[in-house]
Amino acid sequence: MPKKKYHHYSNIVFIKGDIAHTNLKNNVLDYVSCDQVIHHTENPLATMQELTRVLRGKGELAVYVYAKKALPRELLDEYFRKKTNTVSNDDMWEFSEQMTVLGKRLSDLKIEFDSPEIPLLGIKGGKTDLQRFIYWNFIKCFWNDELGLASSISTNYDWYAPTNAERYSKDEFLSMVSKCGLSTAFIHSEEACHSGRFEKN
Numbered sequence: 001m002p003k004k005k006y007h008h009y010s011n012i013v014f015i016k017g018d019i020a021h022t023n024l025k026n027n028v029l030d031y032v033s034c035d036q037v038i039h040h041t042e043n044p045l046a047t048m049q050e051l052t053r054v055l056r057g058k059g060e061l062a063v064y065v066y067a068k069k070a071l072p073r074e075l076l077d078e079y080f081r082k083k084t085n086t087v088s089n090d091d092m093w094e095f096s097e098q099m100t101v102l103g104k105r106l107s108d109l110k111i112e113f114d115s116p117e118i119p120l121l122g123i124k125g126g127k128t129d130l131q132r133f134i135y136w137n138f139i140k141c142f143w144n145d146e147l148g149l150a151s152s153i154s155t156n157y158d159w160y161a162p163t164n165a166e167r168y169s170k171d172e173f174l175s176m177v178s179k180c181g182l183s184t185a186f187i188h189s190e191e192a193c194h195s196g197r198f199e200k201n
């Protein structure tokens, strides 16, 4: 736990709470870093506005949000956001293990192929590994040799279990940035995410 590790620093304060309602005063922080949390709140735009509210003028907000994937994967992910309410925790862990086994077995095949580009489904063309192709375009079935079984299962669970886990196109993310009255100091986009540092205007 960070508090245990860093308790001897007199200039660090640990506060546990809901980032959607920080209860902090306006314009009090120079820098806010929020890594992979905004998209789990009920109203991500309102949460980002809340984090902007507490920033001082010219202060920076660093944010990471999930990116939208190809259409078949989005449809399945969207289904799970609702379905998670009706699946027990034990069943969700079991499902996460099944997804991990699927990811490992596909990965073990070590099949590379040349996928056609299918723009209507958002599927990118080019040389790709079969497990990666299914992962990015159809269903999250995370497997990583270095992380091993338990961490890979947890990664799948972490994806499927939350009821709120919004994903964004780059334009949607930048529209949120602008609605918060922020301007872009740095932005990075890749298959998994959009992240960046944004300055309060």
Ligand SMILES: C[S@@+](CC[C@H](N)C(=O)[O-])C[C@H]1O[C@@H](n2cnc3c(N)ncnc32)[C@H](O)[C@@H]1O
Pocket: 017, 018, 019, 020, 034, 035, 036, 037, 040, 041, 158
């Ligand atoms: C994907 S994890 C990211 C954790 C960490 N920031 C990181 O990058 O490793 C999402 C975290 O957001 C937390 N979370 C979700 N909603 C929250 C909220 N409203 N306020 C504070 N934390 C929240 C969850 O408890 C979980 O630990």
